[in-house]
Amino acid sequence: MAVPLLDLRAQHEGIRDEVVAAMLAVVERQGFILGDPVAALEESVARLSNTKHAIGCANGTDAILLALRALDVGRGDEVITTPFTFFATAGAIHNVGATPVFADIDADTFNLSPQAAASALTARSKAVIPVDLFGQMAPIDAVAAALPALPIIEDAAQAIGARRRIGDAWVRAGENATIGTFSFFPSKNLGGYGDGGMMVTQRDDLAERLRRLRVHGGSRTYFHEEVGYNSRLDALQAAVLAAKLPHLEDWSAARRRNAAYYNDAFADLADVRPPVIDERNESIYNQYTLRVPRRDALLEHLKARQIGAAIYYPLPLHLQPCFSYLGYAEGAFPMAEAAAKQVISLPVFPELTTAQLDEVVESVRSFFQQ
Numbered sequence: 124m125a126v127p128l129l130d131l132r133a134q135h136e137g138i139r140d141e142v143v144a145a146m147l148a149v150v151e152r153q154g155f156i157l158g159d160p161v162a163a164l165e166e167s168v169a170r171l172s173n174t175k176h177a178i179g180c181a182n183g184t185d186a187i188l189l190a191l192r193a194l195d196v197g198r199g200d201e202v203i204t205t206p207f208t209f210f211a212t213a214g215a216i217h218n219v220g221a222t223p224v225f226a227d228i229d230a231d232t233f234n235l236s237p238q239a240a241a242s243a244l245t246a247r248s249k250a251v252i253p254v255d256l257f258g259q260m261a262p263i264d265a266v267a268a269a270l271p272a273l274p275i276i277e278d279a280a281q282a283i284g285a286r287r288r289i290g291d292a293w294v295r296a297g298e299n300a301t302i303g304t305f306s307f308f309p310s311k312n313l314g315g316y317g318d319g320g321m322m323v324t325q326r327d328d329l330a331e332r333l334r335r336l337r338v339h340g341g342s343r344t345y346f347h348e349e350v351g352y353n354s355r356l357d358a359l360q361a362a363v364l365a366a367k368l369p370h371l372e373d374w375s376a377a378r379r380r381n382a383a384y385y386n387d388a389f390a391d392l393a394d395v396r397p398p399v400i401d402e403r404n405e406s407i408y409n410q411y412t413l414r415v416p417r418r419d420a421l422l423e424h425l426k427a428r429q430i431g432a433a434i435y436y437p438l439p440l441h442l443q444p445c446f447s448y449l450g451y452a453e454g455a456f457p458m459a460e461a462a463a464k465q466v467i468s469l470p471v472f473p474e475l476t477t478a479q480l481d482e483v484v485e486s487v488r489s490f491f492q493q
């Protein structure tokens with residue numbers, strides 16, 4: 124039995140009527156740019172994230188870019204971030220004219236190490252971008268303590284609705300950041316039927332600036348305080364996402380159940396290291412990522428059995444050809460480099476059946492028992 128890494132059609136099956144009705148309502152009204160659907164989704168995401176504001180934009184990459192611009196990060200500034208993330212995190216830093224400064228990750232959680240981030244601080248540091256990788260929040264409290272002078276952009280593209288216990292409160296992804304950013308790329312836990320993104324913040328001034336930056340930098344049409352972007356969240360996408368949002372908690376719980384199923388099933392395999400979730404975190408498992416020896420051979424083995432598996436991410440960002448100008452050499456970030464060689468992500472999407480889970484388990488086990 125083939126098991127895909129992600130099955131968006133299975134998800135659509137279960138919500139077709141709601142989503143199609145929501146899309147049709149936008150089509151009938153012919154209101155495609157901003158307006159009620161976008162405002163309604165912004166309100167719902169702000170409520171979920173315990174933030175005062177949420178501002179939709181075109182995608183999760185732009186969300187980071189707009190956040191950097193709203194914090195006046197530009198030429199001559201440095202932004203500290205992790206080398207073990209999707210490219211967009213560092214791409215956005217480069218694209219506002221600033222310099223990405225990488226710091227190594229925690230060996231267990233794959234998230235930015237607050238200590239490493241602190242040692243990357245210079246007089247030119249202007250912001251820090253921790254990433255909530257694979258669905259578990261970065262230690263936002265420890266990052267803030269390690270870098271008290273820097274605003275935090277939390278790249279929560281993979282972690283909408285994830286929680287972390289800080290003191291005796293549950294804090295949601297984005298809630299404690301200066302600006303939190305989300306992506307609605309179809310493979311994220313809350314995925315649109317196309318691209319989309321959002322920024323959340325508690326600060327009125329930043330919310331106003333972000334709203335302006337997404338429409339060419341003008342708070343009134345045809346009057347521009349600064350040069351911004353065309354980066355709006357599409358109303359059709361907002362309608363789809365609003366229809367899907369009520370299911371998000373259940374979907375994330377199903378992902379956690381699937382992860383627990385794998386953890387049990389692999390517990391006796393000495394070579395397999397299951398994902399480590401910080402005891403203060405509740406992950407939404409955007410990915411279920413093992414660390415294994417002979418990783419590439421396992422990937423081939425799973426491919427041959429038609430099991431969807433993928434490597435997130437095979438080359439850390441400090442070693443990407445486009446960032447050679449930054450001057451990092453191999454060995455600069457040993458934890459990130461080791462992770463890139465060892466990780467493999469398995470299907471964890473909420474609609475997985477027990478038969479599919481068992482097929483994945485058997486396929487992994489057969490590799491290590493041969």
Ligand SMILES: *Cc1c(COP(=O)(O)O)cnc(C)c1O
Nearest residue numbers: 182183184209211280306307308
């Ligand atoms: C997906 C993702 C992004 C970019 O989001 P897009 O909507 O694809 O632009 C940024 N950062 C991380 C960590 C992501 O996973």
